[in-house]
Amino acid sequence: MGARSRPRDLRTDPRLIVVGSERRKRRAVSLEQAAAPQAPRCPACAQPLFVWVEARGWGMRGDELIYRCENCGLAVEHGAVPSAEGAAAMLDRSPLRAANAASLQAWLGAENWAALRPSDRGVKLTPAAVERLSELAGRRVERIRQPAGAGIAAMWQTLLNLLTFHRNFVAEAASGRLRPGAGRGRAAYFVDAAITGLAAIPTALLAVLLEGGALLARRGGVLEITSAPRR
Numbered sequence: 001m002g003a004r005s006r007p008r009d010l011r012t013d014p015r016l017i018v019v020g021s022e023r024r025k026r027r028a029v030s031l032e033q034a035a036a037p038q039a040p041r042c043p044a045c046a047q048p049l050f051v052w053v054e055a056r057g058w059g060m061r062g063d064e065l066i067y068r069c070e071n072c073g074l075a076v077e078h079g080a081v082p083s084a085e086g087a088a089a090m091l092d093r094s095p096l097r098a099a100n101a102a103s104l105q106a107w108l109g110a111e112n113w114a115a116l117r118p119s120d121r122g123v124k125l126t127p128a129a130v131e132r133l134s135e136l137a138g139r140r141v142e143r144i145r146q147p148a149g150a151g152i153a154a155m156w157q158t159l160l161n162l163l164t165f166h167r168n169f170v171a172e173a174a175s176g177r178l179r180p181g182a183g184r185g186r187a188a189y190f191v192d193a194a195i196t197g198l199a200a201i202p203t204a205l206l207a208v209l210l211e212g213g214a215l216l217a218r219r220g221g222v223l224e225i226t227s228a229p230r231r
């Protein structure tokens with residue numbers, strides 16, 4: 001029995017994605033076939049990475065390309081893809097807090113997701129990526145928590161990013177990295193300040209509701225991973 005005669009088996013294989021209408025043409029391609037030649041590899045599961053979001057000249061940031069692994073969900077910026085060993089070394093710290101690329105806020109925000117801030121080029125993990133990296137690191141994952149406070153704060157910032165010209169406006173302005181004349185100009189800066197002031201409370205309430213639902217569905221924005229060396 002060849003795989004060709006069992007399309008149902010193909011669809012349940014996590015390494016394969018089905019393209020086109022399933023009813024019209026039951027055709028599947030592997031991630032390898034769908035990937036661009038020379039595509040970088042996921043440090044957790046070694047599958048090819050695909051472009052997830054592309055932000056061009058957004059605010060004070062330059063062009064930016066974020067990759068995501070279609071297999072384990074890990075996300076990482078172009079030019080900052082670590083080796084498998086480098087990514088696994090993240091787990092040497094325990095507990096480790098990391099942005100969850102398999103979260104409601106990552107899906108909702110996409111290029112406006114608060115975790116994609118200019119100062120953070122680190123890998124955005126997922127529970128599935130953590131499992132794979134822990135094997136590479138020779139560690140055992142004891143617990144993955146989704147802290148509510150950190151998740152709500154990140155959801156709040158993500159919602160504000162959907163409204164403002166500059167991402168993470170308050171943090172960037174407060175740190176002095178974003179000045180009125182820089183970024184997208186003086187007018188955009190003051191519009192962002194006004195929007196942030198007006199929208200702060202409604203978006204905070206919405207963030208509590210959305211992140212509360214996300215936590216129930218285990219799709220919180222922040223992961224706290226506790227691991228220990230395997231014995």
Ligand SMILES: [Zn+2]
Pocket residue numbers: 042043044045046047069070071072073074129
């Ligand atoms: Zn992966």
